[in-house]
Amino acid sequence: MEAGVGLALQSRAAGFGSGRRRSATYGGESGARTVSLRASDQVGSPAAVRARVAKPVVPLRAKKSSGGGHENLHNSVDDALLLKRKSEEVLFQLNGRCIYLVGMMGSGKSTVGKILAEVLGYSFFDSDKLVEQAVGMPSVAQIFKVHSEAFFRDNESSVLRDLSSMRRLVVATGGGAVIRPVNWYFELTLFLLVE
Numbered sequence: 001m002e003a004g005v006g007l008a009l010q011s012r013a014a015g016f017g018s019g020r021r022r023s024a025t026y027g028g029e030s031g032a033r034t035v036s037l038r039a040s041d042q043v044g045s046p047a048a049v050r051a052r053v054a055k056p057v058v059p060l061r062a063k064k065s066s067g068g069g070h071e072n073l074h075n076s077v078d079d080a081l082l083l084k085r086k087s088e089e090v091l092f093q094l095n096g097r098c099i100y101l102v103g104m105m106g107s108g109k110s111t112v113g114k115i116l117a118e119v120l121g122y123s124f125f126d127s128d129k130l131v132e133q134a135v136g137m138p139s140v141a142q143i144f145k146v147h148s149e150a151f152f153r154d155n156e157s158s159v160l161r162d163l164s165s166m167r168r169l170v171v172a173t174g175g176g177a178v179i180r181p182v183n184w185y186f187e188l189t190l191f192l193l194v195e
């Protein structure tokens, strides 16, 4: 499995179907290009985001060995170094903004997020875990079962909103977080698609 991250930059006014879009404020597209992260100046639908970052830009190869032994280890080290260098380049432009990782269930958001947080000197949070804590239940599956998906999504939005007012966080969101437009409106945050 190979996961990659593409940078989608979102200003406050960007959102699904919203006419109130504006260009990215994060160093402009040229700034993003200098670090070879693919930037989009607005966020449309999740599909549009995916289309813009269809090619993995910073591929992170499998950390779990599939029998490749040293080769996998080298890939892993090389990719971690590459990500570290790129992160150092964008650090000052980030200016402490939170980064939300979005992507399909199991796409690697938590894995990428922990690495990203480490190289940026950010703290890492998994929003599913925070919702579980907030609700006082051990798993998302149980929240769905005992309450409902809508209940989970309400709490998820609340958690994401609270986190967005903080700084220097990398947040792995749940695979379904993107379906609620309200989750795209947080100010001063960047969204990274993990695919």
Ligand SMILES: Nc1ncnc2c1ncn2[C@@H]1O[C@H](COP(=O)(O)OP(=O)(O)O)[C@@H](O)[C@H]1O
Residues within 6 Å of the ligand: 001, 002, 003, 060, 061, 062, 063, 064, 103, 104, 105, 106, 107, 108, 109, 110, 111, 112, 172
């Ligand atoms: N680049 C990768 N290559 C191989 N396996 C990966 C990679 N990234 C993540 N995984 C594995 O895929 C599974 C899901 O990853 P995870 O980071 O938990 O995804 P998510 O947070 O998007 O649900 C985990 O078992 C993880 O070890």
Ligand SMILES: O=C(O)C1=C[C@@H](OP(=O)(O)O)[C@@H](O)[C@H](O)C1
Residues within 6 Å of the ligand: 103, 104, 105, 106, 107, 109, 128, 140, 141, 173, 174, 175, 176, 177
């Ligand atoms: O629909 C969602 O938001 C969920 C997606 C999955 O999360 P990941 O994307 O972190 O795998 C799942 O495990 C989580 O419990 C609920």
